[in-house]
Each structure stands twice: as structure tokens, then as C-alpha cells.
Amino acid sequence: MTITELFNLLVPVYNDKLTLSTDSNSLIITPDQLIALLTTLKTHHEFALLTLLTAVDQPDHYQMVYQLMSIKSADVVSVHVHVNKSTLKAPSIVSLWSAANVQEREVYDMFGIIFDGHPHLTRILNPDDYTEFPLRKTFILQSVDRQRLS
Amino acid sequence: MRTDQLTTQEFSLNLGPQHPSTHGVYRVILTLDGEKIVHAENVIGYLHRGIEKLAETLTYPQFAPYTDRLDYLAGVLNNIAYVQTVEKHMNLVVPERAQYLRVLFGELSRIASHLVCVSSIAIDLNSITGWMYAFADREKILDLFEMTFGGRLTTNYARIGGVSKDIPDTFMSKIRSFLDEFYGRLKDFNTLISFNLIFQDRTKGVGIISADQAIDYGLTGANLRASGVNFDLRKKSPYGLYDRFDFDVPVLSTGDSYDRYYIRILEIEQSLRIIEQVIKSLPDGPIMGDVPRIIKPLAGETFHQIEGAKGLLGFYLVSDGGKTPYRLHIHSPSFVNIGIIPEIAKGMLIQDFIALLASIDFVLGEVDR
Numbered sequence: 001m002t003i004t005e006l007f008n009l010l011v012p013v014y015n016d017k018l019t020l021s022t023d024s025n026s027l028i029i030t031p032d033q034l035i036a037l038l039t040t041l042k043t044h045h046e047f048a049l050l051t052l053l054t055a056v057d058q059p060d061h062y063q064m065v066y067q068l069m070s071i072k073s074a075d076v077v078s079v080h081v082h083v084n085k086s087t088l089k090a091p092s093i094v095s096l097w098s099a100a101n102v103q104e105r106e107v108y109d110m111f112g113i114i115f116d117g118h119p120h121l122t123r124i125l126n127p128d129d130y131t132e133f134p135l136r137k138t139f140i141l142q143s144v145d146r147q148r149l150s
Numbered sequence: 151m152r153t154d155q156l157t158t159q160e161f162s163l164n165l166g167p168q169h170p171s172t173h174g175v176y177r178v179i180l181t182l183d184g185e186k187i188v189h190a191e192n193v194i195g196y197l198h199r200g201i202e203k204l205a206e207t208l209t210y211p212q213f214a215p216y217t218d219r220l221d222y223l224a225g226v227l228n229n230i231a232y233v234q235t236v237e238k239h240m241n242l243v244v245p246e247r248a249q250y251l252r253v254l255f256g257e258l259s260r261i262a263s264h265l266v267c268v269s270s271i272a273i274d275l276n277s278i279t280g281w282m283y284a285f286a287d288r289e290k291i292l293d294l295f296e297m298t299f300g301g302r303l304t305t306n307y308a309r310i311g312g313v314s315k316d317i318p319d320t321f322m323s324k325i326r327s328f329l330d331e332f333y334g335r336l337k338d339f340n341t342l343i344s345f346n347l348i349f350q351d352r353t354k355g356v357g358i359i360s361a362d363q364a365i366d367y368g369l370t371g372a373n374l375r376a377s378g379v380n381f382d383l384r385k386k387s388p389y390g391l392y393d394r395f396d397f398d399v400p401v402l403s404t405g406d407s408y409d410r411y412y413i414r415i416l417e418i419e420q421s422l423r424i425i426e427q428v429i430k431s432l433p434d435g436p437i438m439g440d441v442p443r444i445i446k447p448l449a450g451e452t453f454h455q456i457e458g459a460k461g462l463l464g465f466y467l468v469s470d471g472g473k474t475p476y477r478l479h480i481h482s483p484s485f486v487n488i489g490i491i492p493e494i495a496k497g498m499l500i501q502d503f504i505a506l507l508a509s510i511d512f513v514l515g516e517v518d519r
Contacts, residue, residue: 023450049381050368052453054479056468065466065479067453071365071379074386078453099368102192102489110202125195125518134203135477141207 001045003027006077010040026065026078034081034091038066042096046070047077053093053103055083055111057137062111064090083113092118110135160188163500167196173270173507174514178491180500187503190495192488197518205478210236210445211310213478218304220482221516224263224459225301226255229308231456234389235465236310236445239452247435248312249391254428255295255307256390257421262291263459264372264414264421271411271508272343275352280343287335290328297321310445312438325429329422336418344412353408357494357506360405367490370483371461373510376413377405383457390456395424407502410509446473460484460511480519484512 007020007027014037017030029037041047047068056063062083069076083090092115093100104115105124112133115121123130132139166177175196181189201220205213217232218225230252237244244252265288272280292302299307299315307314343349359369364377374381382399384392400416402409449471455464461483468477487510495503 025451048365049370051370051455051462052464052466052479052481054466054481056477071381074381074383076453097368098366098493099486099489102485106485123195125198127195134200139203141203 001075003077006045010037013040021080026080028080028082031081031083031090034079035093035096037079038068038093038096041068041077041079045077046072047075050093050097050099050103051076052078053100053107055107055113055135057111057135058082061085062088062113064107064113066093088113089116090114091116092121094118109133112136158183165503167193173512176488176507176512176514176517178495180495180503182500185499185501187495187498187500190492190503192492194485194488194514194517197514199519201519202478202480205475207474209473210447210475213475214309215304215306218301218306219515220480220519221263221458221460221463221484221513222303223266223513224259225303225305226252226259226295226307227263227456227458227463229305230256230390231454231458231463232465233308233310234456235452235454235467236447238454239447239450239467239469240445242311242439242441244312244439245436246391246433247316248437248439250428250432251313251317251437252308253391253395254425254432255298255305255313257424257428258291258294259305260459261418261421262288264418265291267414267508267511268339268343268411270511271353271407271505272349274504274508275349277343277346277349280339280349283335283338283342287332290332294321294325294328297324309438309441311441312436316437322429325425329425332422336415339415344415350408352501353411353505353509354406355404356407356502357498357509358404358406359490359494363490363493364405367493368486369461369490370486371458372413372417373410373461373487375400376402376409378403383455383462389454395427397421397423407505407509410511414511444473446471455481458483460513460516461487480516482516482519484514484516485519488512488517 011018017033019028048071049069051069052067054065064081066079090113104118107113108121109123109126160181160183163180163182167175177193179191180187201216217228220228265284269281269284296302298317359377361377361379364374380401385399397420400413402413447469451468453466455462464481466479470476
């Protein structure tokens with residue numbers, strides 16, 4: 001099933017909350033309907049495996065990217081959620097996949113997005129006392145004053 | 151004094167980051183009741199180099215060598231995953247010979263990586279002979295790498311549009327003698343490790359991961375197949391030339407440490423089958439396709455996954471049409487796979503926990519990125 005077919009199947013349920021991305025490769029859903037959509041995809045459409053969870057710093061929002069895969073056919077579906085840059089809130093999907101636990105922590109660590117309902121949202125790759133969110137575009141790579149480090 | 155009147159106290163034990171059984175700089179904080187694990191918490195990030203951020207400052211060809219430093223036990227597979235992502239995004243055509251060479255060195259890489267898994271599970275369970283055997287054979291594979299493209303761990307073999315070097319004239323005789331010897335060595339691994347009663351006692355029934363648990367925690371690769379799920383991307387959704395080769399996907403059912411060990415031996419046998427077919431049918435021709443001098447992919451996003459040595463290895467590329475990626479995310483199998491360790495560790499003994507760690511087969515370069 002292509003993404004467009006899947007979209008046509010699902011759009012009566014979610015109405016204007018579900019849209020298709022401009023390249024027709026991904027579904028875009030509003031944050032409040034994310035859990036419902038992913039639950040449907042997981043239980044009714046055999047997309048059992050979570051194969052991607054990350055974020056992209058777009059100019060006017062953070063874009064959460066999820067990709068699910070079917071174990072039977074290796075079909076994939078990609079789901080996007082736009083996260084507001086001022087509230088930084090997204091729903092956690094740890095209740096659906098335990099695999100999301102570490103990956104949401106990584107997104108929090110790198111982008112500062114807060115996942116509602118995550119059991120243990122702390123930094124994972126960066127030090128605990130780190131204050132920056134390095135994968136944001138506002139974070140510029142530059143050399144650090146060596147004196148300050150020692 | 152009766153034993154039920156004794157008071158006991160839980161205590162914490164740091165395993166790693168500098169500990170030989172943690173395969174790098176992996177640290178886990180164990181809360182113990184005697185020798186039993188009550189709670190385990192992963193602490194990672196000691197090897198974090200910010201590769202995803204660095205990618206945003208480097209051109210597409212410049213980034214390729216950085217991928218070797220992810221899973222440094224199977225560098226060629228990382229190279230292939232990355233360049234295939236860019237090729238998929240730009241619709242580039244790769245010459246047939248280059249594709250065959252990618253399969254050849256990719257499978258050799260997979261064998262080398264599985265041999266490290268086999269040898270490290272052996273040495274972690276005190277079988278030093280087993281470690282010596284597997285490492286000696288891995289060395290010969292690295293020699294084949296070295297004679298072809300110079301690198302042993304940091305391979306940088308695949309290029310966007312092809313591969314960097316063709317095989318030298320003496321390669322075919324070298325790989326033939328390696329293969330002929332290696333079939334005998336596989337039998338030695340089985341008699342030394344697989345069918346060794348002490349080894350079986352230490353690993354059978356230890357750290358059982360059910361199929362549902364494995365899927366819930368996003369396990370992929372050999373760890374998933376050891377739990378009874380038949381899922382190999384080379385078969386399910388063939389990329390490159392994998393649909394041309396004849397091989398089976400080994401699946402075991404128990405999901406314990408022994409199965410996770412033994413499935414790697416079975417996968418090595420299948421990789422050898424693929425290598426034999428590549429050697430027989432390697433076509434002549436160029437090794438680099440037509441690639442623009444300056445690589446500027448059109449704006450858009452691509453996600454490409456391959457069956458890496460540790461599981462599904464994916465690169466998520468977002469381009470804004472410029473010379474450097476706008477965003478490059480590496481979905482690394484080891485990072486996801488170790489997420490299940492705290493769950494499985496509950497109630498285990500420390501000795502069994504070491505067997506679990508070794509059988510999950512993770513590499514920290516890929517976990518921390």
C-alpha cells in the first residue's frame with residue numbers, strides 16, 4: 001500500500017488533522033492525534049516495528065519524524081509531527097513502543113523537546129550538567145576556550 | 151540464627167565504563183541484592199563525538215570517512231549505508247562491478263563483525279582459546295581489506311556512485327585460500343565453543359528475550375532473529391544486488407544468549423555462500439559511475455536502511471539543496487538494542503548478565519555516535 005492510498009483510507013477518521021507532505025512520502029498529523037494514529041497503524045496495519053524516531057530543526061518548527069515498518073512485508077510508513085518552537089511539547093510514544101524510550105531521550109538531549117508522559121526524560125549522550133541543545137540550528141560549532149575546560 | 155531473620159541491604163555496583171566485559175565505554179549502574187540484579191541503568195555517551203552535528207558542516211563526500219567510526223567493527227557496511235542513502239536521494243546509477251564489490255566486502259565485514267561477537271562472548275565466559283581462534287580469522291579478513299583499499303578498521307571503501315578501489319590481481323587467490331581454510335575453522339568454532347558443555351551451561355536459558363519483547367524494544371538484526379522473528383532486510387526488501395544471490399535467513403526460537411551466539415555462526419555460513427556466488431559471477435567494468443563533481447542533492451528527505459552487522463542501520467538525510475546536509479540522523483542498531491538490557495537484567499545474576507551483554511553484541515562507537 002502506498003502512502004497516498006493509506007492517507008485516503010485514514011483521512012475520513014482524522015479530517016483536517018491529517019495531511020500529506022508535499023513530496024507525498026509522509027503523513028503529517030497534529031500532536032494531539034499522534035498516539036491515536038500510531039496505535040491504528042500498529043494494530044490494524046501491521047506496522048509493528050519502530051525503525052526511526054528523530055527530529056529536524058526546521059525554520060518555523062521542530063519536525064518530529066517517525067517511521068514504522070511492517071515485519072511481514074517490510075513496507076514502511078513515515079509520520080511527521082510539527083512541534084511548536086515556543087512550547088516544545090510533544091506526546092511520548094513510550095506506551096506504544098519501549099524502543100521509543102532511549103530515542104526520545106536522545107531527541108530531548110539534542111533539541112530540548114519535552115515528551116509528555118515519558119517515564120525518565122533525562123540527557124543521554126551529553127553530560128547531565130550540559131545546558132545547550134546541540135542539534136538546534138542556533139547552536140554553532142566553534143572551538144571552546146581550552147582554559148575554561150581545564 | 152535463622153536465615154529469614156538476617157537483614158540484607160541493596161547496594162550499587164558500577165560496571166564500566168572501563169571494564170573489559172563492557173566492550174568499550176559502556177557503563178551500567180547495577181543495584182544488587184547479593185548477587186542478584188534488582189535494577190540496572192545504562193549510562194552512555196562517553197564516546198559521543200557529535201557526528202550528526204559535524205555532518206551539517208561537511209560536504210557529502212567529506213562525511214563518508216566519518217561513517218567508519220560508527221560501527222568500527224564493520225566499517226564497510228556503514229560506508230555502504232551512507233552512500234546508498236545519497237545515491238537513493240539523487241537517483242544515481244552505480245556500475246554493476248561496484249555493486250558486486252560492495253556485496254563482497256560488505257559480507258566479509260559482516261563475518262569480521264560476527265567473529266568479534268563470537269570471540270568476545272567466548273572470552274567473557276572465560277574461554278580464551280575461543281577468542282584466539284575467532285580473532286585469528288578476523289585478522290585474515292582485515293588483511294584482505296588492507297590489500298584492496300589500505301584500511302583495516304577505518305575502511306572508507308564505498309564512494310558516492312561506486313567504490314574507491316578495484317581488487318588487486320592477487321586478491322582472488324588470497325580469498326580462495328582464506329575461504330578454503332575458513333570452512334574448517336567454522337567446524338573448530340563449533341567443537342571448541344558451540345558444542346562445549348561448559349559454554350552451553352553458561353548461556354542456555356540465560357537472558358531470554360521473547361519475540362514480542364524484541365519487537366517492542368525495536369531489536370533488529372541477529373538479536374531479533376534469535377528470538378524467532380524472521381526478518382532480514384536483505385530478503386524482505388532487497389537493496390543493492392541482494393535479490394540476485396541465493397541465501398537463507400537463519401532463525402532460532404529461544405532467544406537466549408546461546409541462540410544469539412549460535413545464530414551468528416549460522417549467519418557467517420550464509421555470508422560465505424553469498425561471497426562464493428560473488429566470486430563466481432563478478433563482472434568486468436568500471437567501479438565508479440557518473441557522479442557530478444560537486445554533489446548538491448535536491449531539497450527533500452530520504453531515509454535508507456540496510457541490514458547492518460548489528461541490525462537495521464539507517465541514515466535519515468534532509469537536504470536543503472546545499473553542499474552540506476541540512477540534517478543527517480544515524481539510526482544505529484546498537485543504540486536501540488542496548489535499550490532492552492535494563493529490562494532483561496532484572497533478576498539476573500552478575501555472571502549471567504555478562505553473558506547477556508556479550509550476546510547482544512553492541513559497539514559503542516555506534517551507540518554514542
